[in-house]
Amino acid sequence: MSDIYDELEEIKNRHEIEKHNELRKEYQVDPSCLKCYSTDEIEIGDWFKRFWKIFQKVILEAMSYNKNTYVKLMEYIVLTRKDGEESYPSSKKKRNREFEKIRKEGEKLLDIVVRSIRYRNKSDYRKMGIISVIKVICEHYILSEDNEFILDDRTEVNLLGNRELLTYRYIIEDDELDIRFAKFEEWLDEIESITIKNKGYGTMRYFKEILHLEENIVEEENREKVKKFQKSITYQWWDINEYPRPWVNDDITDKIIKKISINNNRFRSIKKSDIRFIMANGTRVASKGKIEITIEINENTEMKIIMDVIESVEKELILGNDVLREKKGIIDYNEKILHQEII
Template sequence: MSDIYEVLETIKERHEREKHEEGKEESQIDPSCPICYKVKEGSEPEWFKEFWKIFRKVILATMNYNKNTIRKLEEYIVLTRKDKDDKYILNRKKRKRVKELEKVNRKGEELLDVIVVSIKYRDEPNYKKIGIISVIKMICEHYIFDKEDNLLVEEKKIEGILGNEELLKYKYIIEDDELDRRFVVLEEWLEKEKIVIIEFITQHTMRYFKEILHMEKSILNEENRDTVKNFQKNIKYQWWDKNKYPEPWVNDDLTDKIIGKIVETKGFVEEYSDES
């Protein structure tokens, strides 16, 4: 978490000095303070103990948590809970689904921000903030609710996080819902600019899309151009500007446009998603 670790350490030191040493009425707030947000020993729910066990195996610099961590994590799990049949679907309802999820995602990111900074780290973590958030999201995906709405964890599945290839390779993941959202942004831009209209896509399309998003600025490297071309080839086009972009599935100018837009928008990352 080299991107914000020093800032958090400064906040912690200032809070401790102003609040607990000098006793100022108005002092720096520290979401990770174990005194202000003390957890009664032995009061942690079982579902949180399972979360913490896995989280510490991935984020090695983790030291301790507080009441903020538990409360906000529970809020996040409840907020993002899905029905058992709510699966990743690639169809023309994608846009509607993405729009419906925007408000939930925004609130979820706010909760995740608090969770990350509520945790104390003994030294600089092995993941940046975006990576820590990815780990939290991945663990939370394995929580379910029983008939009485009690929170349970799928213990066998949750261990699989430790070997997640995407997390190990890139140090963060792009979840399916987030991948959908970013694709819709690209799709709407292509239509607005009267470049192409997409008819439908496949799992292969989204696999290539995720790959080029993970490239970040290296997408400009010539050796990565073929991956963008493969992305184009795996799209079924409904309409395209025949004068500017004939045969869009192989058109080099369209390749340049896509690459340029991804670089310009930093992979269609929203402002509330701190992925620096």
């Protein structure tokens, strides 16, 4: 959240002035406001109190929560909970569709959870790191015989003992790792004409390790880690004239380092002027200036509006809501986010 702390502080200050001091009819929405989203009228369950106690042991800067935090976290737990009585989709395509739907909805809920919390100062964890902490805790919720959510006794130990989280300050989940490897595999096949036959657990372990290196992958001391990853792959086909032995070829090592480095730099904070985004319809969008997008107000109503690009961080392009606030009607969100394609 170190990457969005300043933004959250600005939102908080604008909201306080516009709504609570100047009493404007149209104002900056702040998901963390303790007045707008007071917990006075709701009973905070033990499931959340336990969550908050464990959460604060890792995110030391977390200062307060509100109704948004409580409600959206519960919605996320219910959304992602595996029910033993549910039928398992037989079609892989259907499974992927359902997974993607749940993933996107879960991202929206966790975004609100992170933004609804107030922090006393910048954390060592970025936004995606805080989300990783929340996900690890939520994985341990079980439903009691009284139909109440409880955390099992291993939660705190597993969180505080998670080497990946403590070392890198975020977790690359298995699903994300698979997606990024598939994109790497596609790049290797299309650009370098090298086809991967299969990959083992060792390959994926090395791949995750070099992804976590981020911009430091270019350092000479990390080259051997890339070589281990390269050698762990079983290759099916390659251009024998250009790459006689792809598993030890230095040119391929250099290209892997360059490719991972470029995409990891996109994954981290990027200046607005440095990148362009590609929308689903293929339209290229500069990461500054204005953009026309379609906003879904409810199931039956959509509206085209012009929005200002105000920031681009991690995998996100954040669009301001100044124009949006001039429109009539109730819109229950603060910003629109577009996502970059990364390996």
